[in-house]
Amino acid sequence: MYKIILLFVATILISCREDNIPKQKAYLSLEYPSQNYQDLDVDRPYVFEIDENTSVKALPKNWLKIVYPGLKASVDITYRPVNNNLKELFMEAEKLVFEHTVKADNIIWRDFSNTNHKVYGKLCQIEGNAASQVQFHATDSAKHFIKGALFFYAKPNYDSIFPAVEYIKKDMVKMMESLKWR
Known part of the structure; x- marks a missing residue:
C-alpha cells in the first residue's frame, strides 16, 4: 500500500511542473495600401476624388463602377438627372437601403451637407x-x-469583411466630401 501511495504522489508532482496558461486571442493582421486620392478622370456631370489604387469602369447613363481588385469589391455609382422627381429619387435610394433590413443587424444613417458646392445627402x-x-x-x-453602393464579390460575412468595409467606407466618405457638380 505504501508503494502505491508513493507512486501516486510522485506522479502528481512530476506531472504538474508547468501552469497551464490560456493562449492569447489572435488578431487578424490585414494590411491595406495607403489611401491617396486623385480627381475622377472620367467625363461625367459630377467629379469627386477616388483612391488611386482603384480602377474605374465607365458605364452608360453617366454611371460608374469603381473597382477594388485586391479586395474583390466595387462601389457602383448611379446618376439620375432631377426632373421634378426628387422625392421619388430619395424614396428609391432609401428603399434600396431598407431592402437589406432582412439581413441587417443595424442601419446607421449619417447626414451630409456641403453648402459651398451644393451637395446634400446621406451616408448609410x-x-x-x-x-x-x-x-x-x-x-x-x-x-x-x-447614389453609391458598396458590393463585395462574395457571400457576405460581416465579421470577415468588416476591416475591408471600414477601409472602403473612408473612400466613400471622401467621395461625398469632394463631390462637385459640373
Missing part, C-alpha cells in the same frame, strides 16, 4: 450580412442626383 452603414454594407446618395436639389 448597414451592419450585418447584407449584400451592400455602405451606401450614400447626394443631390444639389435642382439638377443632379447620385
Whole structure:
C-alpha cells in the first residue's frame, strides 16, 4: 500500500511542473495600401476624388463602377438627372437601403451637407450580412442626383469583411466630401 501511495504522489508532482496558461486571442493582421486620392478622370456631370489604387469602369447613363481588385469589391455609382422627381429619387435610394433590413443587424444613417458646392445627402452603414454594407446618395436639389453602393464579390460575412468595409467606407466618405457638380 505504501508503494502505491508513493507512486501516486510522485506522479502528481512530476506531472504538474508547468501552469497551464490560456493562449492569447489572435488578431487578424490585414494590411491595406495607403489611401491617396486623385480627381475622377472620367467625363461625367459630377467629379469627386477616388483612391488611386482603384480602377474605374465607365458605364452608360453617366454611371460608374469603381473597382477594388485586391479586395474583390466595387462601389457602383448611379446618376439620375432631377426632373421634378426628387422625392421619388430619395424614396428609391432609401428603399434600396431598407431592402437589406432582412439581413441587417443595424442601419446607421449619417447626414451630409456641403453648402459651398451644393451637395446634400446621406451616408448609410448597414451592419450585418447584407449584400451592400455602405451606401450614400447626394443631390444639389435642382439638377443632379447620385447614389453609391458598396458590393463585395462574395457571400457576405460581416465579421470577415468588416476591416475591408471600414477601409472602403473612408473612400466613400471622401467621395461625398469632394463631390462637385459640373
